[in-house]
Amino acid sequence: MHRRRFLKSSLAAGVSLSLASRNAAAALLAPSDKVLSDITARTGVGEEVTLGKAAVQELADSLRGNVILPGHSTYDLARRVLNPTIDRHPALIVQPKGAADVQNAVTFARESNLLLAVKCGGHSPSGKSTCDGGMQLDLSLLRSVRVDPQRRVAQVTGGSWLGDLDHESMAMGLVTTAGTVSHTGVGGLTLGGGFGRLARRFGLAIDNVNSVDIVTADGRLLRASASDNPDLFWAVRGGGGNFGVVTNFEFGLHPMSRTVMAGNLLYPLAEARQVLNVYAEYAASAPDEMYVDGGLVSRPGGFSAVVLHVCYSGDPADADRLLAPLRKAGTIVADEISAQDYVAVQRSGDISDPRARGVYLKSGFASKLTPTMVDVLVDGFEPHAERGAFVGFQHAGGAIGRVANEATAFAHRHVQFDSLFVVDWPVDAASEEHVRYVKEYFAAYEPYTDGFYTNDMSADDTQQDIDRNYRGNYKRLLSIKRRYDPTNLFRLNANIVPG
Ligand SMILES: Cc1cc2nc3c(=O)[nH]c(=O)nc-3n(C[C@H](O)[C@H](O)[C@H](O)COP(=O)(O)OP(=O)(O)OC[C@H]3O[C@@H](n4cnc5c(N)ncnc54)[C@H](O)[C@@H]3O)c2cc1C
Incomplete structure (x- = not known):
């Protein structure tokens, strides 16, 4: 569930192709074309x-x-990013x-x-x-994936999307951890960590990277792996885009059945406290093959619910027994769990480009979800006529936490719940009320969090917040940044300022 369905339900309108007004020359420069002006x-x-x-x-x-x-004519399409409020x-x-x-x-x-x-x-x-x-x-x-089924590795070029990786790997009966929306970039998701439906079982996306080819600020193309440029290899696994442009990732793959037990369980919003408290205990002790995102959702027009999104990649014969506590957590309004194709599940929350809805989010990591935290979530949740909202958790823990904090640059191995507070609104409407709402709501919850996911960083996180968020790995990251990018060419990320 979470941001996928939440964003999917904000589908609308087509793509704005209004021409850019700045700079004189209009050109897509194939080698023979000419630049007309400075x-x-x-x-x-x-x-x-x-x-x-x-x-x-x-x-x-x-x-x-x-x-x-x-x-x-291609400029607007090329410059576009997913969030339509960013122009x-x-x-x-x-x-x-x-x-x-x-x-x-x-x-x-x-x-x-x-x-x-x-x-x-x-x-x-x-x-x-x-x-x-x-x-x-x-x-x-730069979108391509080549799978070597003998070596169980995938070569994935730096502009590929997660769906490219899932599609090609699963065709060979193999998988690796990828996020929950298939048009998310492999580049950004992996370099920041990479949570997904299989992360509890196989670790974060970075835990499955064997090597990268990376163009550093001086223009060199380097290989980084456990044996080549090991410092750089350590830094790119959690340090984001700070160190260069990754042109290729080699991922290790795992055999897995194509069929998983997956889908949503819906409960009335009125039972939110009770269901989320059951979810909190369940999620903390679930087997690694069980992935359950949980949260509260509301849509303009009056729909609201508690949603648990399940993906169980273990033996299907065990699924009903393992899911029984969730099915008893409250009054089931809908039980959509069934045997499904894993790649289809990975695409199930894709967004057909919602140019019509603005989006803002706050996020924070939590190592546990206490009844007090559930109270804060439930008390602050306000369905709204114009605004959509999702407040809930991406399920972490399992294999993610069995790697030491200092083994890679990702320093939040304690995370059991990646908490997400997301709102959307009609893009032409005033955003202030909705952004203020989620900021105030999150401010009441934030004291219970411990750091945040750099990939979900919001525009108002300060440099101090960012530095602190790298925790014990900050000093080593800083020295590697100074070596590979002393002028901070790669600054548009969770930036490590070389100073
Ligand atoms: C709908 C949605 C669903 C999401 N679901 C998940 C999820 O399930 N799990 C999860 O972990 N995260 C999830 N995220 C967060 C996601 O990890 C980040 O938004 C991430 O930045 C996406 O990567 P991207 O390549 O699409 O982003 P971009 O916006 O293209 O890039 C983001 C950053 O990554 C850097 N970067 C990208 N590619 C490269 C490269 N090849 N070399 C060097 N730097 C590069 C860029 O410099 C930039 O700073 C989700 C986000 C959204 C909007």
Whole structure:
């Protein structure tokens, strides 16, 4: 359940293709096209800079992929990110077709001091994969997955989506941990950690990465693994996009049955306290193969419910016995659990681009869910005529917690519940009331949290919040950042400021 269905239900309207107004030349620059004028752009620290047309032409000529300038018919589609309230206009967009293109684009951005955004699936809720006036490196032409069933590994290029990985791997009877919405980028999700329906069983996405190919700020293409550049390998597993552009991930895969027992259980909102207290105990002691997200949902128009979303990847013969406590937790309004295809479950919450709904979220990790925390959740939940809301948890624990905090850069192995407070509203309506509501609601809950998921960072998290959130791993991350990105070229992320 959680943000997938919540966001899915906010479907509407088509895509705005209004032409960008900034900068003169309108061009998608295949190698033979010409740049017609200089370009005004922004540096990483926000100063204005002019990119000479000859220099941009040289960049374009050096690529197999595209340079897209404002005014071109593909510009708006390329710059777009999932959250429609984020509407930024890069000075130029580069769409690389391979690692060499990434190297050329990164080198150009560094030499021009450009603000640089890296976009994979474009899901960053706070819009870290786009920018105003800088270069957006749009990895959408770098989508491919190659599975080696003998070695049980998948080679996944840096712009791929989770659905690409699930589809190709499961065709060989293999899987690895991926998130719960198939059009989320492998790049952003993995580098920040990577929770999903199989994480309790196989660990976070980062726990399944064998190696990465990465273009660092100096333009080099490096391999990072346990034996090659091990510091960098440690840092990219939880340190986000701070260290470079990953052009390829090698994931380890696991054999798994294609059929899982999955679906939602719905209960009346009036029973929220009772159901969530049962859920809290259940989730903390469930077997690793059992994944249950829980929460409260409301939609404009009056629908509201307690929802438990289940995905059980163990022996189907055990499912009914294991699910019995949840089925007894309250009055079942709907029981949608059935034997399902895992890849279909992974796609079940996909969003057909909700350009019509604005979204804002706050999040926090919790190692337990106490009756007091349940009270805060239930007391603050206010269904609303215009606003949709989901407040609840992505189920963690299991294998995630059996890795030491210092083994990778991800320092929150204690997490049992990734708490999410999400609201949506008609994108043309005033957002203030809805954003204020969720901020105040979350403020009452936040004292019970311990850190947050950097991938769900909100725009108002301060630098101090971010530094502190890396916990005991911050110092090592800082020294690796200073070595690989001393000028902070890669700053649009949960940024480690090299200082
Ligand atoms: C609908 C929805 C569902 C979600 N479900 C889950 C979930 O189940 N589990 C979970 O863990 N998280 C989930 N998330 C959060 C998700 O992990 C983050 O939004 C993540 O940033 C998405 O990655 P992306 O590539 O789509 O994002 P983008 O916005 O494209 O990128 C985000 C960041 O990652 C960096 N980045 C991306 N690709 C690369 C690359 N190849 N090399 C270097 N840096 C790169 C960028 O610099 C940027 O800072 C969800 C988010 C949404 C909106």
